[in-house]
Amino acid sequence: MLFHTAGTHFDLKKKLQIDTVFINLYKESAMTTAAIREKLQKYIQQADEKKIKAIFTMVENDLNELDWKSDDALIAELDRRSKEYRDGKVKGISWETARKRILTPTLKGDLC
Numbered sequence: 001m002l003f004h005t006a007g008t009h010f011d012l013k014k015k016l017q018i019d020t021v022f023i024n025l026y027k028e029s030a031m032t033t034a035a036i037r038e039k040l041q042k043y044i045q046q047a048d049e050k051k052i053k054a055i056f057t058m059v060e061n062d063l064n065e066l067d068w069k070s071d072d073a074l075i076a077e078l079d080r081r082s083k084e085y086r087d088g089k090v091k092g093i094s095w096e097t098a099r100k101r102i103l104t105p106t107l108k109g110d111l112c
Contacts, residue, residue, distance in 0.1 A: 084090045
């Protein structure tokens with residue numbers, strides 16, 4: 001069905017389709033994170049191999065960053081610092097002191 005208004009023609013069916021697209025986009029943008037997770041989980045369960053690999057490629061670096069327990073250099077550094085603390089070579093500070101140092105700007109720009 002075509003309509004003529006102020007010198008322009010438009011197809012009502014096309015307008016309704018466009019409106020529906022925008023309504024769906026709005027609904028999806030208003031979804032909570034939990035709802036998005038649930039929707040993605042359902043999608044992944046049904047997606048074909050090609051799409052699963054594409055999704056994995058997009059998030060692979062993030063997944064690797066989350067795996068800090070397998071970072072040997074980080075574990076060694078944490079072990080070294082923990083041993084220094086246990087041996088009394090370094091003194092710990094309270095959370096309140098650490099927070100204050102972090103949040104208080106200094107002239108030198110350092111944290112201590």
